Amino acid sequence: MAQSPEARPAGDLASDPAAQKEYELLKVLAEHYFGSMLVTDDRGRFLYVSDGTCRLLGIDRETLLQISIYDTLKGYCFATSASSIKTLETKQECLSNHTLTSSGRQVLALSRPHFGPDGELQYVPTYSWDEEELYTLLEKFDRERDNVRNVIRFMQATDKTPDMIIAESDAMVKLLEYADHVATVDSTVILYGESGSGKEMFAKYIHARSSRASQVFIPINCASLPPSLLEEEMFGYERGTFTGGSKDGKIGLFEFADKGTIFLDEIGEMSLELQAKLLRIIETGEVKRLGSNRIQKCDVRIIAATNRNLREMVEERAFRADLYYRLNVLTIHVPPLRERVADIEPLARHFVQLFNKKYGFAKHFSPALIRALERWSWPGNVRELRNTVERMMVESRDSIIDAGAFREVPPAPAAQDAGERPGPDLLPYQQAMEAYEREYLSAVVSSCGGDLRRAAGKMGLHLSTLYRKLEKLGLKPPRSAGHGRAADGEPTG
Incomplete structure (x- = not known):
């Protein structure tokens, strides 16, 4: 037995x-x-x-x-x-x-x-x-899937990120040199730029060149979730805090990213209540889960990004002034693609190689198509260029793709009569709006004899707001007495 x-x-x-x-x-x-x-x-x-x-x-x-x-x-x-x-x-x-x-x-x-x-x-x-x-x-494993995905995202060769930033234009070369310098210090960085211009790539670039490169890089899109869910993701919660929540609680992304980098994309969309909690983390390095009285230390570098004017939002009380000044330590303005035309061809060829590999193609762009791409203003920036390249490669049956595949080719400058300006229907929306804004501002300032304070009052704008709009549109404000520059620290461009 x-x-x-x-x-x-x-x-x-x-x-x-x-x-x-x-x-x-x-x-x-x-x-x-x-x-x-x-x-x-x-x-x-x-x-x-x-x-x-x-x-x-x-x-x-x-x-x-x-x-x-x-x-x-x-x-x-x-x-x-x-x-x-x-x-x-x-x-x-x-x-x-x-x-x-x-x-x-x-x-x-x-x-x-x-x-x-x-x-x-x-x-x-x-x-x-x-x-x-x-x-x-x-099911318990499934509840932790978001944290696991963040680990996987970090493990997907963050050190390769610098090779993915294509910079042949003078503006981008200088910007990368500045980013290299910024990466060596541990200060908070804020990236300004239009949607699709590559702000997250710059954030990854800075992280990959920093002393935190071996630690996690976690992006958080502040516009993708309602405030309550965003708060749960950022700070986590204790067991039993919410009905239907995880029985074991949840670790927050700030706590998870200890010793690493948090990238807060679309920071301008964050609620005022969350802004106050973020300010506390920046000032004290302390984080507290929802439903808990226990304070935990977390050493996190914060890189923020926005396509909005935070200074104007502060004046409109839509963004906390104290948080703005804590974030606005080091600023980088990522230029839109239309301001770095020299990068369009190498970017397009990079995407061609990418999609050739993805789909098993052997396609190429003709010189005429490249020139057509360089004439377009790209309101969607690098993201729009990538999507356009993929569409043309998938739709075309030819190995050499010509300009006819690009449906959004604007009229070539030579085709316009001398002195004739293209009508608004020939320009992308953003470009048309900038053209009309430039005309409007020039006309009002001229009617006020160059007196910016008077012009700002006439338009119902704050004086510093008018300065920034003039600088953004390339209309240099006059340097008359009493008309000094706006406050330092504001992003240029």
Whole structure:
């Protein structure tokens, strides 16, 4: 009769303390294994059963150690099948799903053959899992999927990011030189630029060149979630804080990013309440989960980005002034693609290579198409260029793609009569708006004799706002007395 491990005489182990310790450790591992574990001999007789096996089958250990796996099917739990029996018969590994008819429980079991020195079947260990318990564990893993995805995002070769920034224009070359300098210090950075201009790429570039490069880089889009969900993502919450929330609570991204970098995209869309909490993190380095009184320290570098004018938002009380000044330590203005035409051709060719590899193509752009791309104003910037390249490559059946594939080609400058300005229907929306704004501002300032304070009052604008608009549109304000520059620190361009 097979004996329980607890019942076996320990005389042979007592003389060997190391073997006794190893035996005890193996018992601990088996009893704490997730699921259940059993071992039979080559005839199916139980040699070892864990507590989990006893609970799963509803049979006590003493009974199991006196019978075989065949007996359990016939007189005890009445299972529909058993992987261990299939392994005993076939001497091969077997995975099976069966039902314990006595309890109705669904069980997933894996049995493997173990052969002795003579090549004969010696033991059959079997590992079983109650499917309900297994699904509960998988759901727990699923609740942590966002954190896992952030780890994966970081592991996807952050060190390759610098090679992905294409800079041949003078503006971009100088900007990357400045970004290299900014990366060496640990100050807060804010990136200004239009949507699609590549602000996140610059943030990754700075992180990859910093002392934090070996740590996580976590982007958070402040416009993608409502304030309540964004707060949960940023700070996490304790167990039981919300009905329907994770039973174990949730770690916040700031806590998860300790020693790394947080990129806050679209920072101008963050609610005033969250702005106050972000300010506290910047000032104290402390974060507190929702529903908790425990304060945790987190060492995080913050890089923010926006396509809005935060200074104007401060004046309109839509953005906290104290947070603005804490963020606005180092500023980088990422120029729109239309201001760095020299980058359009290398970017386009890079995307051609990318999609050739993705789709198994061998396509190229003609010189005429490249020139057409350089004439377009790209209101959607690099993102629009990438999408346009992909569309043309997918739609075209030719290996050499010509200018006719580009449906958004604006009229070439040479095709316009001398002195004739293109009508608004010939310009992209943003470019047309800038043209009319330039005309309007010039006319009002001229009507006020160059007196900017008077012009600002006439237009209902703050004086500093008028200065910034003039500078943005390339209309240099006059340097008359009392008409000094707007406050320092404002992004140019």
